[in-house]
Amino acid sequence: MVFLTAQLWLRSRLTDRYWRVQEVLKHARHFRGRKNRCYRLAVRAVTRAFVKCTRARRLKKRNMRTLWINRITAASQEHGLKYPAFIANLIKGVLIGDRLYSGVLITLENCLLPDDKLRFTPSMSSGLDTDTETDLRVVGCELIQAAGILLRLPQSPPGIRDARRALAQLHCYGPPEVAMATGQVLFQRFFYTKSFVKHSMELLETRDWNKCLYVALLTFQHVSMACVHLASKIEEAPRRIRDVINVFHRLRHLREKK
Incomplete structure (x- = not known):
């Protein structure tokens, strides 16, 4: 029962x-x-x-x-095209304005600034050697790359992916995400007009390379942060400034643990 x-x-x-x-x-x-x-x-x-x-x-x-x-x-x-052919060509090419291009080529020959202006940077004029400046540029671009991944910035569309890949391979700074590549270009252009030494006065006072790199990272971290925030607006994927600050704060603590 x-x-x-x-x-x-x-x-x-x-x-x-x-x-x-x-x-x-x-x-x-x-x-x-x-x-x-x-x-x-x-x-x-x-x-x-x-x-x-x-x-x-x-x-x-x-x-x-x-x-x-x-x-x-x-x-x-009206332009003598049918819908399937127009869509197929639109996917293959890059639509810039009202013109359709098969691809975008970004090389050293297609540069806006001549080589004589790019060869001598303000950092070299301040006494910084080429290898140290290159390493600092790489660290700044890696910081932008990591911040873009944490902010989940969108990747490039199929038509512009080849152009961004060429730009990324040109500077050797990671995969071709649109906003991250734009931020890296802004970072490079900023330090083609400004000196690393003037923006980090403690750089030449330390002899330890790891400590020197860490001090330089703290000084131009704000430049990288501004480049990421500006690039997200340029590429129509804006992120709140609070989120950008939190991401860079987290990256700073991760580097301190290492």
């Missing part, structure tokens, strides 16, 4: 029947007739309305897609 008295006394985990009824009647208040107050009729009407509402959303998305395809087809036919 099974005694169910104790089990029946326990409170069920489900919502009370009263509140379940009120939830259904709340959705049926705008119905006409007895469906807005009779629970048995209201359940059927509300269930049917939810099903048709879901189907209506699907139909709306399908209609919007058809509308956009018709608009693109009409615009492309």
Whole structure:
């Protein structure tokens, strides 16, 4: 013999029947007739309305897609192109403004500044050797790269990925994410006009290389932080300044543990 008295006394985990009824009647208040107050009729009407509402959303998305395809087809036919050919070429190429390019080439020959201006930097004029300046530039770009990963900045689209990869391979600073590559370019341009020595006066006072690198990192950390924040706005993926500061604060503590 099974005694169910104790089990029946326990409170069920489900919502009370009263509140379940009120939830259904709340959705049926705008119905006409007895469906807005009779629970048995209201359940059927509300269930049917939810099903048709879901189907209506699907139909709306399908209609919007058809509308956009018709608009693109009409615009492309004015220039003698069909919709499939236009979309295929658009995926393969890079659309800049109203022109379609097969690719973007970024090399040393396609540089805005001449080599004679890039060869002698302000840091060299202040007495910093080339190897130390290169290492400091690498550390700054690695800091920007790590911050971009923690901030979950978006990666580059397929058309611009080759251009960003070329830019990243040109400076040898990690994979080609759009915002991170832009931040690294801003960092490089800043220190082509400013000196590492003037922005870190403690750099030449220490003889230990690890300590020297750590002191320099603390000084131009603000420059890297500003480059990341500005690059996220340029690439239309803005991040809050509070999040950027928190990420760089975390990276600083991780380097202190090492």
